[in-house]
Amino acid sequence: MKGKNCLLTIIMILAFLINPSTGFCQKSPKELTFPPLKELKLPKIERVVLENGMIVYLVEDHELPLIEISARIRVGSKYEPPDKIGLAKITGRVMRTGGTKSKTGDEIDEELESIAAQISTSIGRSVGRAYMSVLKESFDQALSIFADILMNPIFSEDKIELAKLEEKTTISRRNDNVMAIASREFTKLIYGANSPYARHPEYETIDNITREDIIAFHKKYFHPNNVILGIWGDFKTKEMIKKLEKAFKNWKPEKIDFPPEPKVSLELKPSVNLIKKYDVNQTNIRIGHIGIRRDNPDYFALQVLTEILGGGFSSRLFTKVRSDLGLAYSVWGIFGANYDYPGMFYAGCSTKSQSTCQAIKAIINEINKIVEEEVTDDELKLAKDSILNSFVFNFDTKREIVERLMTYEYYGYPSDFLQRYKRNIEKVTKEDVLRVARKYIHPDKLIILAVGNDKDFDCPLSEFGPINEIDITIPEPKIKKEEIPKATQAAIAKAKKILNASIESIGGIDRLKEVKNITIIQDTKITTPQGEFKISSKDITVYPDKSRSEVKMPFGEIIMVLNGEKGWMKSPQGIQNLPESQLKDMKKSLERDTIYLLQNIRKEGIEIQTLEPEEIKGKKVEVILITDAKGNSIKLAIDSETSLIVRKSYQGKTMMGPAKLEEFYSDYREVSGIKIPFHIIINSNDKKFAEVNILEVKINSQIPESLFERPKQEEKNKIKK
């Protein structure tokens, strides 16, 4: 066909002699020869060290009126304590948002956006970064802000709160994306769940972080001698050095004691892992084990191997799993190598649930092949050509060139590492590829992870080995346990005395013990983020183990009943047994009831002690800690003058999740000889959550047992009547 076309053109030229492009015809790619590539004009790069020790790379680029800065700071989340995971990330974030000694974060936002400048800061696992991009005209203004952010961040409390909220939101959403789940959990399988190279924050570790931690973390690592800065764009190098000296002149070098680098275990522990996800129809597969560091001399041969196994369009995995079998849209296989710690060897793909095993087998088959036999000459040539012919793209932007030099310096690699890379790739042979494959790839020691709907898999995953099921449920935040001083004999004795006085002033222990049941009718105003709403309710408690709440809601009535070890609820949707967790909450709630508490105060296993006295609304109160046999504790604040309970605090739950709850009591009135507070304010995590006005209280009225029994069938009851 090509021949014909060409011939036709020549005939036409000969016949009419009017085609100006004499001698040309279309050539197929195989017929083409190319002129040598123009010699690469490498930009002039200046490396200077400022007086305070900061290393600076500069490259002029006058194409556009733009200047950009990128900085690396030797810091990372690998240095944060394990109970405060998230500290580095939040520090990196709030540096930018939390303001400096001279400006608030919001003022900085306004100023930067009004000149269309961008500044960002972040801290990753093993590097801290800062970036700035600004039109040349506003460079000085932006630089002074950039320097201010690096040197003088104040980490305002409100922006820390915001960053924590964002981080917690990220936690709450981390199981929403299958691919993210697979990456996260596979990394944990490779390095170990607690490794600084794999671990991730939890609600609890975020809650543990204080502003003091953040300030200290910044103070420890952010010094000019710990910074490498790159700058490129429309400027004159000499002038720029002066500007940088000036901007950072008040930043003094300081010696930094770095914690030891985290260890990475190279031991291979094969396993088959499953994460069940029933709302997806595609399985995310990861297969691999630990890899190498980039300074390993075999890195180059492994790069060629990666190109052949799982690189681009021409790789074995792409050809087999995607083109031939049609099993996946995205498929890959990479022998990873990090600069400062061993990377991961991993292959994977996403495939429909019904072809999960087929895809795993196909991938493992390719992994086997690469260690069994030499690659072909064609494959080797294609892989090397692909790397070498595209080498020029390592130099197509100034940013890449500068960032690469900074990276090499940061990790202590020679500045000509890229040139060495090229020379070494050229040397790689088929024998090298097979040798490194056998040395570093272990098909019998693979870690396999599948995230998906295992009900639809084409074979039980156990075909690959015993299954380790991974639970990815997000742990609820634990409420911080307060430090409780050890109870002294004196504290116990004092607590007894205060409680006795309180029992007396409420009505005396005999009267309290005579209370068999109590009925309370009340109005409650609840404050939620959506606004306030009111509910009316009737609560009946029969001591020691029955309660019934009838709550009127806008959409109908809800009845919740606890009857010993059982419980049920009735709503407009029907009747159902209370789920285990709700049953537990209702029991706990009954055990926190003041009358229940005081009736049982002298029972075995209940421990009491005093804590430091406090002040509530200017009045001195004694604080008593009551701990039951299960370890649940409650604090009572007792007015020193009246001996009445003015506050009860405990760890409970609201619809927003676990919370520190405090109930403030006032307006005590006597009912059947017992003093009952008729007004209650409830705080949740120090914020007002509810206000209760009690309308009516009845003690020891006739309570039919049937109120606590689960109605069998509503219809039948009606017929009986």
Added chain:
Amino acid sequence: MGKRKIILLIISIFLVTLTFTFSQNLAEFEKKVTEFTLKNGMKFIIVEKHEAPVISFITYADVGAVNEVRGITGIAHIFEHMAFKGTKTIGTKNYEEEKKILDKMDEIFLQIKKEKRKKQKNPEKLKALQEEFKKLREKAKTYVISNEFGKIVEEQGGVGLNAFTSADGTAYIYNLPSNKLELWMSLESDRFLNPVLREFYKEKEVIMEERRMRVESQAIGKLFEEFLAIAYKAHPYGDNVVGHMSDLETITRKEAIAFFKKYYIPSNLTVGIVGDVNPKEVKKLAKIYFERIPSGPKPEPVETIEPPQLGERRVEVEDPSQPILLIGYHKPDINHPDNAVYNVLMDILGLGRTSRLYKSLVKEKKIAVQVGAFPGLPGNKYPNLFVLYAIPAVGHTNQECEKAIYEEIEKLKKEKVSEEELEKAKIRARANLVRQLSSNFGLAYQMVYYEVLTGDWRNLFKSIEAIKKVTADDIMRVAKECFKKTNRIVGQIVTVSSEK
């Protein structure tokens, strides 16, 4: 107050200098641009950039999912995939023989479809047909040189080989070292002159996996599909680019070839080339390689007009994922005089940390962690949607976010925006353009996009002039016109517990 005035002063000084440099830049920039149209109607736009010996190429076909009709949704994207499968000379060991098998496969595929539709099922016949199809597929495979097109590009040092299909168009991209201009000419012209849709039925399975990955296995993918579906009852913008699963299953190779023949005519193709090139050389080679593609009639544009909504439309996606909120309003296309006003509205409402939505929902109320606005869903060629979105913070709801967003929208209708805000939006539009100019690919894409959608690549620069002319009155007028409840679509992810 004092502080604000100073900022305003800085802005106006800045604006003068920036405007100056900009018009200078545009004139400067035009010197680097060469454009020409081949006899068959194919258009080329070339930008010389000699900093590094590399070239970025983009071929933009003015055909996207919007040109599909029901029953063949996803076909524009299917063809995009097929354009990597080679030609009569690339990817095959013997095209003449291969063709016979491919044609036979098409026949059997039609018979299988027919058999499946029959009311009187004949499982044996179906099975026999499927067996035959499988055998043919194995036979066809023996002629295929797998991914040869991609291999040639990669072997010669090409990077970024890719393509993407949107509602409006389809773009084919890669970059080569600058001594390989003719390689692109050869490969790309052959690609659209002699495409062979081989491995068609396997590739459809790959595309189904792509659909499962992008749409069916993530809540946000599901939400966007549902959202568009209720936003359009008449216009094809309502169908997702990737297509519906049953269409992907039943589309035939013949249908894909017919689609190609209708839409991939030279006058429907525009090429952007940015990098270390000599435009004369480009023109010479373009004539040799691309003028051989025969011209054809320019396909008719989509004529369906989406009728006005009769009331607000709402849709929910129940999913174990956390809540996400999308709000859309119908707005005109990119060539409407108010297009610049919508761009300013996006900036003021939803771009960056000082935008109104970010300040209200993230910084002050702390009910969302991400919030923003963008015009142009799912495309810009035809009237489309202005979209606002929010990712609620943990413990907060879509409802809270929705309410807070409406509060900000109502303010825009009642109070004029300040001069400061307006100036800020204008400066940022300019700065964003400068940043786009710094990437070869970004530049090539933007220029070709503006050329195709607005008729002239210069509109990329002129859009900045248009933004400069936007007034506070314009903003209020457009806000009142557009942000009406009856013009609104609301979509959200409602969290439900996962089935065990």
